[in-house]
Amino acid sequence: MVSSKNIINKCLFPVAGYGTRFLPATKAMPKEMLPIVNKPLVQYAVEEAMEAGLTDISFVTGRGKRAIEDHFDVSYELETQINGTSKEKYLAGIREIMECCNFTYTRQREMKGLGHAILSAAPIIGDNPFAVALADDLCMQASDSNGVLAQMTEIFQQFRCTILAVQEVPHDEVHKYGIVSGEVMKDRLIRVTDMVEKPSVEEAKSNLAIIGRYIMTPDIFDFIRETPPGKNGEVQITDAIKAQSEKGLVLAYKFKGSRFDCGSVEGFVEATNYCFENHYYSE
Ligand code: UTP
Numbered sequence: 001m002v003s004s005k006n007i008i009n010k011c012l013f014p015v016a017g018y019g020t021r022f023l024p025a026t027k028a029m030p031k032e033m034l035p036i037v038n039k040p041l042v043q044y045a046v047e048e049a050m051e052a053g054l055t056d057i058s059f060v061t062g063r064g065k066r067a068i069e070d071h072f073d074v075s076y077e078l079e080t081q082i083n084g085t086s087k088e089k090y091l092a093g094i095r096e097i098m099e100c101c102n103f104t105y106t107r108q109r110e111m112k113g114l115g116h117a118i119l120s121a122a123p124i125i126g127d128n129p130f131a132v133a134l135a136d137d138l139c140m141q142a143s144d145s146n147g148v149l150a151q152m153t154e155i156f157q158q159f160r161c162t163i164l165a166v167q168e169v170p171h172d173e174v175h176k177y178g179i180v181s182g183e184v185m186k187d188r189l190i191r192v193t194d195m196v197e198k199p200s201v202e203e204a205k206s207n208l209a210i211i212g213r214y215i216m217t218p219d220i221f222d223f224i225r226e227t228p229p230g231k232n233g234e235v236q237i238t239d240a241i242k243a244q245s246e247k248g249l250v251l252a253y254k255f256k257g258s259r260f261d262c263g264s265v266e267g268f269v270e271a272t273n274y275c276f277e278n279h280y281y282s283e
Pocket of ligand 1: 014015016017018019020021022031060108110111112113114116117134135136263
């Protein structure tokens with residue numbers, strides 16, 4: 001952990017979306033609880049936050065998401081059954097998380113987009129910088145580096161500004177992402193000068209796609225409040241960060257490691273195979 005000198009300790013998980021691409025699996029179960037082998041997506045992301053010293057974990061939930069709260073709480077019957085048996089090892093990972101982290105929950109009453117979901121958490125975040133992790137983007141660390149959130153908190157110590165994790169994507173996929181462009185500052189860091197949500201190939205000024213890891217300074221809440229609904233009638237976080245980048249420094253960071261889009265069936269299957277082959281699940 002890098003917690004001792006960490007000036008961020010909060011990580012926000014917006015999990016209120018419907019997960020329609022995984023229906024019917026997500027009819028009564030949150031998308032974030034879908035397992036990659038035997039560990040739910042959301043647990044991988046919380047572990048990544050914990051590794052970065054982000055131990056205040058907040059969820060923006062919606063209706064039908066109670067399984068997430070139950071997952072990060074004690075299950076007395078199960079504990080009693082399993083205590084002292086060889087199966088206890090399966091609970092070691094989740095027990096460590098519950099010992100190290102605090103959990104808070106707030107609700108997004110209407111699905112008005114990621115920007116709106118983040119704004120719903122303003123009262124629990126307060127006037128502090130915070131990380132945001134979208135659990136359906138599964139990030140796996142490279143052998144020579146920390147997890148993505150730990151890499152980003154380290155950069156934050158130096159620049160104290162909003163930071164977006166980005167990845168180069170094939171040009172024919174830019175329409176699926178928020179795309180950033182800007183000036184290269186140094187290795188892996190770009191000063192953002194423009195951002196556009198889900199552009200066409202012609203509109204896109206680069207192929208640098210924002211993935212589901214952010215660090216935000218708390219003034220982002222004011223930018224979100226001033227952001228009108230954009231694409232699909234949703235309050236787009238990309239629009240709010242673009243406004244923020246026009247007033248001050250916003251960085252895009254080309255992270256080390258791999259990322260799987262587990263919000264799509266193809267990415268989910270790819271992640272499952274990767275984690276199984278590399279033993280990245282609860283053994
Ligand atoms: P997605 O659009 O990928 O998630 O939002 P979704 O809506 O659940 O999935 P599909 O497209 O219907 O299959 C990215 C993230 O933002 C959260 C989602 O839970 C997901 O983690 N989100 C999105 C919210 O919390 N609230 C919203 O209003 C929108």
